[in-house]
Amino acid sequence: MIGINGHIAPGFEAIGDAFAAAFDGLPQMGGALAIRVDGRSVVDLWAGSADARIDRPWERDTPSVVFSCSKGLMSILVARLAASGRVDLDSPLAALWPEFGQRGKDAVTVGDALAHRAGVPALSVDLTTQELLDFDRVAALLAAQEPLWKPGEAWAYHALTHGWISGEIVRRASGRSAAVAFREMADLLGADAWLGLPAEHTGSAAHLFVGASLQGLVAQQAAQRVPGVVDWGDRAMTLGGALPSTLVGEAEGFNTPAVQAAVIPGAGVVATARAVAAMWSATVAETDGVRLLDDDTVVAATRERTAGAPFFDAPPPWPRWGAGFQLDSEARRYLGSSSFGHDGAGGQVAFADLDSRVGFSFVTNWMEAVDDHRATRIVDALRGIVA
Template sequence: MAADGGTEGRADTYGHCDPRFSRVREVFDAHFADGEELGASFAVFLDGEPVVELWGGVANRRSGRAWERDTPVLAYSCTKAVTATAAQLLAERGLLDVTAPVADVWPEFARRGKERVTVEHLLTHQAGLPALEEPVPVEEFEDQAAIADRLAGQEPIWEPGTAHGYHALTYGFLVGEVVRRVSGKSVGEIVATEISGPLGLELWVGAPDDVAARAARLSAGDRPAEPAEPTASTASTAPSAPTAAELPGQGPGDPVYEMARASLDKDSLLNRALGNPPIHRLRGGANHPVVLRAGWPAMGAVTTARGLAGFYRDLVAGRILRPETLRDATLRRVHGPDRVLFLDSSFGLGYMRPALSFLTPARGAETAFGHTGMGGSLGLGDVEHGLGLAYTMNRMAGAVSGNLRAYRLAEAVYESLPRTGQAR
């Protein structure tokens, strides 16, 4: 595709790119040329206008099916920001008080020292419930209320409100149950009827059968993503774990090293948080239809890059939440060492803020918000810069230290923005 917006292919990639953002196209193409991608898509809206939409590669390595403009894919934890928005919609309408105890709307939650846990604690990963204690049977995967009840019966690992640690999967079951108790609807139903449907977004929290059938198939590194014991970082999963001598970082005590070391220990809090419900027990792992249709509110979003970027475009424009609601929801509530990830993380009310776990170019360090997804996906909004962007892909990052594809693309976007005093 030429920089003037033509649609001819180049380096097996297609789409359009405003000439001002030609650097973005160069980075996107380089990822394919360097062998970092299997299939991927990247979309950017600036002040509501589409300035970049690129795609390329293959959606299914086994069949060779091409990645098309409308190819959806599981975006893992990018879902958390969508779920946070559903909760904020309820709060904005006066149906949910995020400062109130969870037990006010979910009485069964007030067990084993959780009487004072607030909805804000859930949204900011401070509840002390980052992992389910008992393995969730496969038969229960689509019964979110049953999984939530398991969490209601658990004791927090730390005193709620005194620390934060990434609730990789439990975030969704906890916040999702609060949403269900207040509204009578699942997060996926609210997204479909009040966000994606009215706004025409290709974004589902729980994919319909036809969407699941054409979704890209996730692959881990150089082989298809089949059942495996999970290891993870802030944005990636490793198909084969390195030895201790090969770990990144500067040795014991360094957060990057400690996170990578935890990924090697199947009993670490990191892997317990990521590995239950045990998706690896399903054939094809996260590619299994059960996962795609279950709509887990922490990782169940199936979307195109255009759909996820459009979600942030509409958030930034005030079409989903009132500007004052979004401004409050994206204020940093917690920042610092993460009890699960070891790296510094920062959260508003469910939205990630720039930190080592959410790498953001310098121009967005104080203004960007959004969420990463395991494997490398990214959704990002920036009110000050008028941005909504998203990156989706199916080749899961293969390094425990993370993958920089999304960061490089976001960096190219910010570098392409006009400087102060220039017209946008």
């Protein structure tokens, strides 16, 4: 039995059982779970290893890379700017970022670009890891990129490029860099969350491990590639060589201090589960005296903009998207129709639910892929309680 640390409020005991079950058969895994209801912490748990190589346990304040959960947090920033009138979700992105209007991308709206409809899920040029660390360099290349389809008329998951889109929206609309704007939002809640891990926290993040199902999926995808045909899905993850297909390795990708310190808004937030849950909670309920979004802003930002089959063939179920927010769907089941959030590579899940005033975050350093039910079972248990 894994040793579980933390607290569970009365009535939420089933959540503890589901969290413990996430560790079954994964003795090297570490992870944390935080849930708030009406702003109040009802679950705050952690367990396992932050780095099994050196027997470092997961502590109360262990941060971890949350991968694409970063997109949801960046979308909160954009929604806040929309609420203040500095961003119009239905106006062309090029009105904020004129350089992005090149090569037929002039008409795509801010909201549709955030909903993976901009036509630039990957770059056609190969990036080095060093170039990946340069936010301005990648943003310029993305602005100059020719879209793969007429923007706004189809969608495909912008696995990493989404972050430079949201980051530029924040920078152009607020006058602050994405990293500074994110830090200001986190500071409102006293949250241990960073977009670009500061030097004083180097080495604090959990070490990431690639599990068997993720290794197998990447190997299967590589075997199915047709020579001479661009695999845009892989390029979306690797940017042509800047990252491994799994996003991490023993000493590469998001396991390295340089990548963790870089501003990569589509995947690079480093945070504790407690911090992420607090930020999501504050989108739907006053949390530690802070409300990040009002109800009307949530409704506007979570209007469905993308659903159905993507531009590149993929079997169902398919996700649904608002203005950067992942909505409840068969592909990612949350609590119900008023839920919005974002999951992340390897098993991370974070979201809020407007009806039940829930903020949720599950993070793990043990990355799996196919049939990974760890977070899903926790969400299912929570649904049974709050329903």
